[in-house]
Amino acid sequence: MIKATEYIFPRIRILMVTTLISLSCFTSASAETGYEAWLRYKPVDDPVLLEEYRSMAGTIRVFGKSEIINSAVEELISGVTGITGITPFISAKYRSGIIIGKASDIPKSLCRFSSDELRKLDTEGFLIKRKGKRIIITSREDRGLLYGAFHFLRLMQMGESLKGTYILENPVTPLRLLNHWDNPGILPSGIPSIERGYAGESIFRWDELPVLNRRYTDYARMLASVGINGTVINNVNTAKNGLEGWKLLTPEYLPKLKALASEFRKYGIRLYISVNFFSPVMISGISDADPANSRVRLWWSDKVKEIYSEIPDFGGFLVKADSEGEPGPMKYGRTHAEGANLIASALEPFGGLLIWRAFVYGQKDLSPDRASQAYQIFKPLDGKFSANAVVQIKNGPIDFQVREPVSPLFGAMPFTNQIIELQITQEYTGHDKHVCYLVPQWKEILDFETHARGPGSTVANIISGSVFGNKYSGIAGVSNIGADPNWTGHLLAQANFYGFGRLAWNPALETEQITDEWIKLTFGNGEKVYSVVKEILLTSLKTYEDYTSPLGVGLMCNGGNTGHQGHFSPAPSSRVTYHRADRSGVGYDRTMKTGSGFTAQYNEPVRSMYESIETCPDELLLFFHHVPYSHRLRSGRTVIQHIIDTHTGGVEMVRKYYERWKTLDGLIDSERYMHVLERLRDQIGYAEVWRDSVNNYFLKLSR
């Protein structure tokens, strides 16, 4: 007998999935574009594993019924079919094979869960356990089943045996968001459809929506496979230079948003949008956007109601205000908290979130040192933001440089919900032209001790909510996804997307593990390929840093036009305000004693560590101190010698990558092999340009 909660998977959908898989297997045998990313589901070649997978995953029994469960089961069918070559059977009769359903829906006769197990499972967590001839994938809520299904498929793709499998995982951070800087509407001339996007056009086809296409589904699968649970689909710049992102709040766009939300919902992903603080003025001609104006308040609540009537699980808004030309509450003499709370209160009755960016600088009355400014503005507002307002802070105080210290704001706002903003797209780290694997950088940031509440107050623990106990916290990544066939332009940049998602799920994961996973999922389990890709990825950040911006000095690149050339090439002579190089030395003195005083924003002992040249880590020396070129580093080398050596060595490393990659000829499908080979070849040229520009600049200055 079939129980009420038990779900019979519609035959028709199974057939559709199988057809899709066989089609994709067929095409990928002859050409791999990278489109499948880490969800390739290639046949396992080890006969022992194949036998095990076939016997354990050849049948599926599903308990419960929902869109998300459908997605989980579809994924299992497609994954198992690809990996084992046999499409699993689904039936309500099976007592072995995969059993998937919420713990409350699985009958005790099939599996008993201990109270300890159930207690350990959070709302988004999952449990995968082997019991005799069964693999049980369970959770408290639907989303956990989806994450569990993806995790299970990951195990098989990585060639793990299923003997004794017992995995209980909960995501560590509650908000795991992707931020697109995609520009909807008509594009002003010269403005690309993605700001700082290098992988082709935006995937969001506003002219076609609400008509959906397959790419939205595959996008949602990719996000869900790494546990991302929310996406902000448009640029935080919504009106600057004639941009039209602000129009997403007009009625014309609501059906389009609704269509996207309905697709993403199937994968547990909530839709968010960036909005303009002046929307009441821009959209409805209200005289101002002042938080104190009751008409403005009413406007926001009506607007929010309109959205929730169509999208009941809408995530909320992201706002860039009083920043780089985007308007904000300061025009009316109101604080950022007052501005944020205005919109937050409209969202509150619906459970929506207002995410307010702390990327604010350039106002008068602030320190002339840009690094100091966000703290000066936001620190005094700690405790003044509404319960459903979240402040989103970029990882560093400047702007996504290859090396900069962690923003002191993380350790300074105990009474404020906080999200960290990382940049997956490589605006300052080589666009889609240089391989630059950012996971090691993000790990350093997440592991950084703020000492806000003594040892253990790492950024990771702050954004997981455990240090300050704030309800909303998490991690946002500026997307590197575009409409290129492989999603990210450079194939190896997919590793950044994957790594971001994995770290968002669990900031404690080790770089090594994430890297292993990505390589095996993307290229299979061959040892040679594994070791070469790993070597390139794990050294690439240091290599990029070596031939670009030395010792934490920061901006050395060309100006910031948002086209594809901005922030890509070296232009040290135009960046003196940042690196402060002159004939006597280089670096920005940010000490309390003789400099801008920025070091005071850190808690002890970090403050003293950066303040003193004796204890400041060399890799950040020039961020905090101005030193003569003859200053000796811990390596024994002078600063000028270090600059010359690392720039020369960095280029040599890229040459080595190119040679190492060549050894993979024939071991990887030719399309992906050639694609990376060409990128590496070009990277040598770009790296040489950087080396020559920076070295000549400093040789001349330092004489």
Ligand code: GCW
């Ligand atoms: O890094 C700078 C970029 C801008 C970006 C801005 C921001 C979206 O150069 O392109 O605008 O930061 O984060 O708001």
